Amino acid sequence: MRLLTAEEFTATIGTPPTPVNVDESAPFDFWPYFDAIPREDLGGHDFSNEEVTHVWQMPDGTHQHVLIACDTPNVFLALVLDLRTASVAGHHVLDLNQIYGLSQPSAPDEG
Numbered sequence: 001m002r003l004l005t006a007e008e009f010t011a012t013i014g015t016p017p018t019p020v021n022v023d024e025s026a027p028f029d030f031w032p033y034f035d036a037i038p039r040e041d042l043g044g045h046d047f048s049n050e051e052v053t054h055v056w057q058m059p060d061g062t063h064q065h066v067l068i069a070c071d072t073p074n075v076f077l078a079l080v081l082d083l084r085t086a087s088v089a090g091h092h093v094l095d096l097n098q099i100y101g102l103s104q105p106s107a108p109d110e111g
Contacts, residue, residue: 001033002090003041004080009092012063012080020055028080030066034086037077043093045070047077067094071101074102 004012034050047070054067054076063082067076074096082089097100 001037001041004090004092006092008090009078009080009094012058012065012089014063016061017056017058017065018058022052024055026066027064027081028081028086030081030088033091034068034077034079037091041091041093042077043095045072045075045077045093063089072097078109 031050034047047068049069049071051069052066053069054065056065056067058064062082062083064083066081067078068079069076076094076096078092078094080091081087082091
């Protein structure tokens, strides 16, 4: 299991990435890798619903990013698939709230 830094993750992104239909078959079974990721790599987030919400094909034809949602909006576990070796190159918690300064809706007042 390889937890990718932000720089390592970004280095696998090409411009422009192409969206892939999430209902299409994955190029290989990445779920055993997902199941083996240490909890401490998840930054306190829960990805146990195993909901793939986005898949991006990088223009180099080498990498595909599979984004798995959690209960926090705009936070994903990104699995970087290496299509040449049919293996997972690593994983990265992609927190778009932190990266782009997105604000979360506040909870209604209780009281």
